Every structure is written in C-alpha cells, then in structure tokens.
Amino acid sequence: MMRMATPRVPDPLGLRAWGRRAGRQAAAGAADAAGRGGVAILERALAWRYTEEGLDVLLGSPAAERAVRTLADGPLPDLAVRALVRHGIAGRVAEELLAEGVAAQLAERLLAGPELDAVVCAVVDDPRTHRLLVRLLESEGMDRLVAEVLESRLADAAVTRLLAGDELWRVVGAVVGSETVTGAITRQGAGLADQVAGELGERSRRADARLERAVGRLLHRRRDGARPTAAGDGSP
Amino acid sequence: MSAVAGSRPSPRAAAPPAAGAPTYIGLVTRAIAFAVDAAILNGVAIVVAAGVTLVLSVVSVSGDLEAWIAAAGGAAYLLWSVGYFATFWSTTGQTPGNRLMRIRVVAASGDAIRPRRAVLRFAALAVGAAALLAGIWLILIDERRRALHDFVARTVVVDERQAGRV
Numbered sequence: 001m002m003r004m005a006t007p008r009v010p011d012p013l014g015l016r017a018w019g020r021r022a023g024r025q026a027a028a029g030a031a032d033a034a035g036r037g038g039v040a041i042l043e044r045a046l047a048w049r050y051t052e053e054g055l056d057v058l059l060g061s062p063a064a065e066r067a068v069r070t071l072a073d074g075p076l077p078d079l080a081v082r083a084l085v086r087h088g089i090a091g092r093v094a095e096e097l098l099a100e101g102v103a104a105q106l107a108e109r110l111l112a113g114p115e116l117d118a119v120v121c122a123v124v125d126d127p128r129t130h131r132l133l134v135r136l137l138e139s140e141g142m143d144r145l146v147a148e149v150l151e152s153r154l155a156d157a158a159v160t161r162l163l164a165g166d167e168l169w170r171v172v173g174a175v176v177g178s179e180t181v182t183g184a185i186t187r188q189g190a191g192l193a194d195q196v197a198g199e200l201g202e203r204s205r206r207a208d209a210r211l212e213r214a215v216g217r218l219l220h221r222r223r224d225g226a227r228p229t230a231a232g233d234g235s236p
Numbered sequence: 237m238s239a240v241a242g243s244r245p246s247p248r249a250a251a252p253p254a255a256g257a258p259t260y261i262g263l264v265t266r267a268i269a270f271a272v273d274a275a276i277l278n279g280v281a282i283v284v285a286a287g288v289t290l291v292l293s294v295v296s297v298s299g300d301l302e303a304w305i306a307a308a309g310g311a312a313y314l315l316w317s318v319g320y321f322a323t324f325w326s327t328t329g330q331t332p333g334n335r336l337m338r339i340r341v342v343a344a345s346g347d348a349i350r351p352r353r354a355v356l357r358f359a360a361l362a363v364g365a366a367a368l369l370a371g372i373w374l375i376l377i378d379e380r381r382r383a384l385h386d387f388v389a390r391t392v393v394v395d396e397r398q399a400g401r402v
Contacts (some may be wrong), residue, residue, distance in 0.1 A: 192262070197336050197337070197338065198338070200268070200336070200337065201265065201337050201338045201339075204264045204265035204268050204337060205259075205262070205264075205265055207262075207264040207265075208261070208262025208263060208264045208265055208381075209262070211262065211263060211264055211376065212376055213262075215376040215377065219377070231263060
C-alpha cells in the first residue's frame with residue numbers, strides 16, 4: 001500500500017518547534033510534580049502511625065513466611081551469590097572485614113565461648129570421625145608419610161634433642177621408680193629365688209637318699225620300705 | 237610334748253593334714269641349711285668383730301683389758317649363736333638356711349618347740365659336733381633321720397609343707 005505524502009505546511013515563525021518544546025517542558029514539569037507528590041505521599045504514609053503496625057502484621061503473617069521461603073528456595077540467592085563473587089564484592093567485603101579486625105574479634109569470641117568446645121566434642125564423639133581416622137591411619141598415604149617423617153632430619157633432631165634433655169630421663173626415672181615396675185621386678189626376683197631354692201631342695205633330697213643308700217650298703221643294713229626317700233614316697 | 241602343744245598352739249599344727257607320711261630330711265639338705273646359717277651367723281660376727289677391732293686399733297688399751305674384751309667377744313658370739321638358732325627354732329621352726337631348703341624343725345608331735353628345748357637342742361648339737369660329728373652321723377642310720385640333738389630335744393626335721401602331720 002502506498003503511503004500518501006503529507007503536504008508540508010509552511011511555518012515561518014517556528015511555532016511548530018516552539019510548541020514541541022513547550023509540550024516537552026510541560027510533560028517534564030508534570031512528571032516532576034507527580035514525583036514530588038508521590039514522595040510526599042510516601043513520606044506521609046511512612047510517618048503514619050499505623051504503617052509500622054501494618055508492617056509488623058504483614059511480616060509476621062504466614063504469607064510473608066511463605067514469600068521468604070519461596071525466595072530462599074528460588075534461584076535468586078544463587079544468582080545473588082554468583083553476582084557477589086563475579087563482581088568481587090565478596091572479596092572486597094572479606095578484605096574490609098579483615099581490615100577492621102572483625103576476623104580477629106570473631107576468632108577471639110569463638111575461642112572464649114563454649115561453642116568451640118561443643119563443636120570439638122561433637123566432632124570427636126562422632127563415629128564418622130572415628131571411621132575417618134581409622135581409614136586415614138590405614139591408608140598407604142599415611143604409611144608413606146610416617147616413613148618420610150621417620151627418615152627425615154626432623155626425627156633425628158627430635159631424638160637427639162630428647163636424649164640431650166632432662167625430660168626423657170625424668171620420665172624413665174618415674175617409670176623405673178613406679179610401684180608397678182618395682183613390684184614386677186620384685187615378684188620376678190622372688191619367683192626366681194623361689195625356683196632356685198626349690199631346685200636346690202630337690203637335688204639335696206636326692207643326695208640325701210643316695211648317701212643313705214650308700215651308708216646302708218656299707219653297713220650291710222637294708223632299711224625296710226618304711227624309710228622315707230628324698231621324693232617323699234616312703235614313711236618313717 | 238603334748239603339754240607344749242596345749243600351752244602354745246602352733247600354726248603348723250592347725251594346718252589341714254594332707255595325705256601321705258612326712259618326709260624327714262637327711263644329712264645333705266640339713267648340712268646345706270646349716271652352712272647357710274653358719275655363713276649368716278659368722279658374717280654378722282665378722283663384721284661386728286671388725287668394727288670392734290677397728291675401734292680398738294685407735295684406742296690404746298691395756299693387755300688385761302684386751303683379754304677381757306676378747307672374753308666378752310667370745311661370750312657375745314656364743315650368745316649370738318645360741319640366740320640365733322633358739323629364736324628361729326622356737327618361733328617359726330625355720331632358720332634362714334632352713335627356709336632356703338624348705339625344711340622345718342618341729343617337736344616329735346608336730347608342734348613348735350619351746351625356747352628352752354631349742355637351747356637344749358643347740359647345746360646337744362655342739363656336743364654332737366664336737367665329738368667328731370658323731371652326733372650328726374646318726375642321721376644316716378636313724379629311720380626318722382634324727383641326729384643326737386634331735387634325740388635329746390625330741391625333735392625331727394621335716395619338709396616344711398608336711399610339718400603339720402608328723
């Protein structure tokens with residue numbers, strides 16, 4: 001379809017342009033006035049005494065809870081986190097926190113409070129920790145690590161330092177002087193003395209019997225079966 | 237003997253009787269036990285005598301006093317010997333040597349012997365030993381392996397585990 005060309009009206013005074021400018025200015029003024037009016041209404045609304053109560057009701061309502069849950073379950077938090085990381089905001093926040101000493105305060109608070117103890121106890125008591133530890137200790141990597149540590153200069157230096165210090169000898173002295181060890185040594189010594197005495201007694205009793213048999217033969221006197229022997233199998 | 241038992245009950249007499257006859261101890265075992273006792277007895281005496289001699293070596297004493305000290309030393313040694321044997325025989329029935337050899341001196345009834353009888357036993361032991369050990373050789377021919385001092389003191393030497401059933 002062919003478009004019909006509009007015949008150009010001559011405007012020697014520039015009224016058309018003036019009109020367009022006036023229109024734009026009027027529209028801008030109207031928009032400004034509308035904005036100011038809106039802000040004023042908002043300020044009035046916020047200053048209204050029922051606004052706060054209304055907000056409390058709104059925020060405490062199940063609808064607000066549902067809204068927050070929906071927001072949290074949705075993609076928005078992930079997007080926000082990605083945006084924070086991508087734009088370096090998270091790093092800047094962390095640097096700012098470190099510079100302000102927040103990390104140190106946080107660590108201090110954590111160490112002073114009971115939470116750390118509870119966390120450590122929970123971790124240590126957890127059977128998963130035990131399983132992890134067992135798996136770690138039985139792993140080949142741990143074997144290699146231990147072997148490397150033992151072969152390293154660190155182990156030699158530690159042993160040398162241990163032998164040069166007084167601590168080891170204090171420990172050895174305490175162990176040697178402990179009642180358990182001395183009791184065990186005494187028991188073993190008593191057991192040995194008992195064993196030696198028993199063996200000596202047995203041998204001397206056999207010697208008794210041999211000597212008396214020899215004397216009996218010498219005197220041509222046979223003793224009857226009532227004569228006791230070293231083994232105690234006779235009677236007087 | 238029964239009077240002794242009645243007046244002074246022995247722990248061994250209270251021990252439960254075990255099956256089998258007692259084993260009387262022969263010459264070799266008793267000789268070893270006596271050797272151990274002699275070593276202890278004389279070891280202590282030698283140490284004491286050495287101490288006294290050391291003291292006397294720095295203190296000048298007259299000859300008469302030395303004679304008296306020697307006599308006192310001899311008396312002390314005799315007393316020490318008698319006391320050693322009499323005490324052990326009349327209490328546990330075992331000197332350290334007897335303990336080592338696991339033998340015990342008891343009365344013929346199985347009870348512990350009284351101190352007076354222990355002293356008598358020691359005196360008889362000394363007499364029997366002095367007569368060329370004639371009192372000791374009796375052990376070899378007596379059926380209960382008794383020596384002269386056992387006859388005199390009416391004692392026997394038995395295995396310590398069988399002391400309650402003599």
